[in-house]
Amino acid sequence: MGRHRNFLTVLPFAIAAVVIGIGVIASAQAPLDRNLLIADANAADEKIAPAKASQLFSPVAAVLRHPRCMNCHPRDDRPRQGDDRHPHLQNIVRGDDNLGFVNGRCTACHRDENSQHSGVPGAPTWHLAPLSMGWQGLGDAELCSTLIDKEKNGGKDIAALVEHMAKDPLVLWGWTPGGDRTPVSTPHPQFVKELTAWADAGAPCPTAAK
Numbered sequence: 001m002g003r004h005r006n007f008l009t010v011l012p013f014a015i016a017a018v019v020i021g022i023g024v025i026a027s028a029q030a031p032l033d034r035n036l037l038i039a040d041a042n043a044a045d046e047k048i049a050p051a052k053a054s055q056l057f058s059p060v061a062a063v064l065r066h067p068r069c070m071n072c073h074p075r076d077d078r079p080r081q082g083d084d085r086h087p088h089l090q091n092i093v094r095g096d097d098n099l100g101f102v103n104g105r106c107t108a109c110h111r112d113e114n115s116q117h118s119g120v121p122g123a124p125t126w127h128l129a130p131l132s133m134g135w136q137g138l139g140d141a142e143l144c145s146t147l148i149d150k151e152k153n154g155g156k157d158i159a160a161l162v163e164h165m166a167k168d169p170l171v172l173w174g175w176t177p178g179g180d181r182t183p184v185s186t187p188h189p190q191f192v193k194e195l196t197a198w199a200d201a202g203a204p205c206p207t208a209a210k
């Protein structure tokens, strides 16, 4: 009886020890998994100092604000042109599918590549970014929170966002815009490094200035 009782008293501790053991092993493995780290962005966000968050995001913001990107990411229905971001000539508008209204379909003029002949810039699937990805005029805090919002960015997690900016043809066009257009100032490999540094820190967003 005495023995039996001892076993029952010890049992909860034994179970707890096993559970803790599993926890320790799991948490030891967690840092190896980049995706887990990235998925944990919100937790990291709370730990990171606001100054550090601004420092990591501001080089990313500088690229997003470049006219080559911003001209396709307006917060209204007009694509923009040029470094002065004037509204697209010929009264071109977004249309229901971001591909232009009936008589001004983007692909009527924009092809898969820049045209040496007509001077019209081009890249595969040329069209306007959805309104939810409109960035014009946003401060760093709002630009960052908009960017990482899965409801707005086509359901992308941080890894997929980085991937998009590393490989998407419309993004890459910003570095080979054709004609005498100014390419994005930050070289693309450096941009990817800056993006990765921000992502690895958990994609922290700066806090809004008051």
Ligand code: HEC
Pocket (backbone or CB within 6 Å): 063, 064, 068, 069, 070, 072, 073, 126, 127, 128, 129, 130, 133, 147, 152, 153, 154, 156, 161, 164, 165, 168, 170, 171, 172, 173, 174, 175, 184
């Ligand atoms: C020709 C128009 C165009 C240009 C130029 C452009 N984008 Fe976009 N962008 C889009 C469209 C359209 C989408 C929506 C996703 C899609 O259909 O590819 C988008 C979406 C995005 C997204 C969100 C991911 C998503 O799938 O919604 C990011 C981030 C982005 N663009 C970054 C950039 C950056 C950085 C540049 C400049 C280097 C840039 N874009 C230039 C049209 C453009």
Ligand code: HEC
Pocket (backbone or CB within 6 Å): 067, 068, 069, 071, 072, 079, 080, 081, 082, 083, 088, 090, 092, 093, 094, 098, 099, 100, 101, 103, 104, 105, 106, 107, 108, 109, 110, 119, 120, 121, 126, 127, 128, 179, 181
């Ligand atoms: C009637 C022909 C035509 C149509 C339709 C058209 N574009 Fe353009 N687009 C042009 C021409 C021409 C240029 C080059 C203007 C220049 O460089 O001065 C241009 C330039 C642009 C630029 C400027 C690139 C930059 O950064 O300077 C963007 C962005 C753009 N178009 C987006 C669109 C979108 C989005 C649509 C559809 C909603 C569209 N365009 C429909 C003819 C057209």
